[in-house]
Amino acid sequence: MTETTIALAVAIASAVAAPRAETHVKLTVDATAAPKPALRYVLLPELKELTPGNPIPAYMKCVIGQEAGAAESPADRGLLQLADRAARMDKPDWQILPKLRTDGLALLLPDLQKMRQLSAALQERFRDEVARGRFDDAQVTAKTMFALARHMGEHPTLIGSLVAIALAQVAAAPFEEMLGQPGCPNFYWALTALPQPFVPLDKALEGERMLIDAELRDLDDQQPMTTAQLKKLIQHLERIDRRDTKLIDWLARTAKDADHMEAARARLSEHGIAGERVAQFSPYQVLLLDERREYEIQRDEQMKLVPLPAWEAVPRLKRLPAPKMRPIVDTFLPELQRIRAAQARVDQRLALLRHVEALRLHAAGHGGALPARLADVDVPLPVDPFTGKPFRYEVIDGAAHLWGTPPLGYEDNAAYNLHYEIVIRK
Structure with a gap:
């Protein structure tokens, strides 16, 4: 075995052995049956x-x-x-x-x-x-x-x-x-009754579309824009854009690319702007309209995934290609993968707490004993929002352990690695 191979093996072993960052919550709880009536709380x-x-x-x-x-x-x-x-x-x-x-x-x-x-x-x-x-x-x-x-x-x-x-x-x-x-008291049924997802995003997504429409409202796709109108719009967009590259420099450089300009005009025609109208627009107006079109496409590629269950939405959002040097796209495209993951983290925490209460229910009906498996619990249990599968569960030295799985890319983020350790109070 070469020194390089040995070093690689040691590195892999160290990575496997290294403890994952997690939020470890220890709870000592009573074995408690559901209240009667069940929705008293x-x-x-x-x-x-x-x-x-x-x-x-x-x-x-x-x-x-x-x-x-x-x-x-x-x-x-x-x-x-x-x-x-x-x-x-x-x-x-x-x-x-x-x-x-x-x-x-x-x-x-x-x-x-x-x-x-x-x-x-x-x-x-x-x-x-x-x-x-x-x-x-x-x-x-x-x-x-x-x-x-x-x-x-x-x-x-x-x-x-x-x-x-x-x-x-x-x-x-x-x-x-x-x-x-x-x-x-036991809150299993109270947690079960909470809406899913707990924080909806639908209204915020609609508002996001309105916000960006407001920023681009001076970009005209009906009439040719004057030099003064384009200058005012470009200056406005540059005040928003935090990148080092100036929009005006990108426009000046790209307007000289004949192939890019021809393709941009063709895309606008396919997008519903009549070709004869596009022909009247200046190169800068064409490029800005093409950028808005590209932004709307990439925005909707993200937004269409948000309503999917988190175990489908988050990895799909993460796999979307990052925009490559597109001024308007770079400036306005929201970070929906991060927001969707944060939304699901709330639902995961509430689902884990529902498990805690289910364990208390089980213990109340079984002489204070914890279930050996989650399948032994006789009330419905939610899946992990990030996997669509049951939470990981083990009983170790008389304590129940529940783990939430982090979404892809958050494996070393303690906030996304919830671990509940539950002991039934004697």
Whole structure:
């Protein structure tokens, strides 16, 4: 065996032996049967709790009260009761659709950070209620926090969706801690009733299309554009583009490529712009229209995959080819693979917590014993969103271990490597 071969073998062995980064959560839980009635505890406000109204102004009023020092502590219950009432309103409306059409990427979203502040204050109250064993109060706060995340999911921007995903994780943390408290009721059926996916992306994807339409609204595909109009548009796009290469330099260089120009005009004709009209456009207008066409194609190649189950969507999104030196495509194409993975991470965590509660149900009916296999559990169990298959499960030295599988490319990211270790309290 050569020295090179030996070195390679050592490197492979070291890589295999190296522990994978993970988030290891240890829970000691009671063996607890489901409550009766089974849906005594739920995790989102029910229809009978809802009142007519838009919750968003009420959430903002709550945060403004905190910032003004109206509360002695961030988790002051009197102030946060306003958030409880807001979470039980039925028509969330962020009231920014007109600005989506006009402001584009310059749209200001100061309310998103304020929702994070509110969620942090609610989390503090949640943890205090859990520590005191006030599970009925904690359930009220859980419903408020999860409803806040769902309302945030109605925001028509991808940034809003990422904040909604973060808020759902903030809510899941104290809920997870509550399951380990003595006397905690079983939430298996409450978790089962949560919507899937927990944070929807459909409205945000539609909003993303509107945002970019606003940025490109001055790009005319009906009439020839003047030199002044093109200059104004190019300067606008260069202010957005963070790359070192200037758009004007790319246009000047590419306009001299006769083959590229001929192909661009042909693509626009195939795209529905009459050839005689294309012939009237300047080279720069042709190139910008062709770039917009390419952006829309690549954007939709991503967006069409998002509704697929995560185990199909995430790897397919990752396999899409990266854009090669396409100015508008590079500037505006969203990172949907990262967003779809973050969305599924919430669903994976909630699915694992549902498994924890299923183990508590099983132990309650089997003298405190854990199941040897997940197949021995007599309630339905969700699959891992990232694989479409059952979660990995083992019983080691009297403790149950559940592992979530990370999506491709996230193997060394601890946040995507959840490991629950569950011991039944004697």
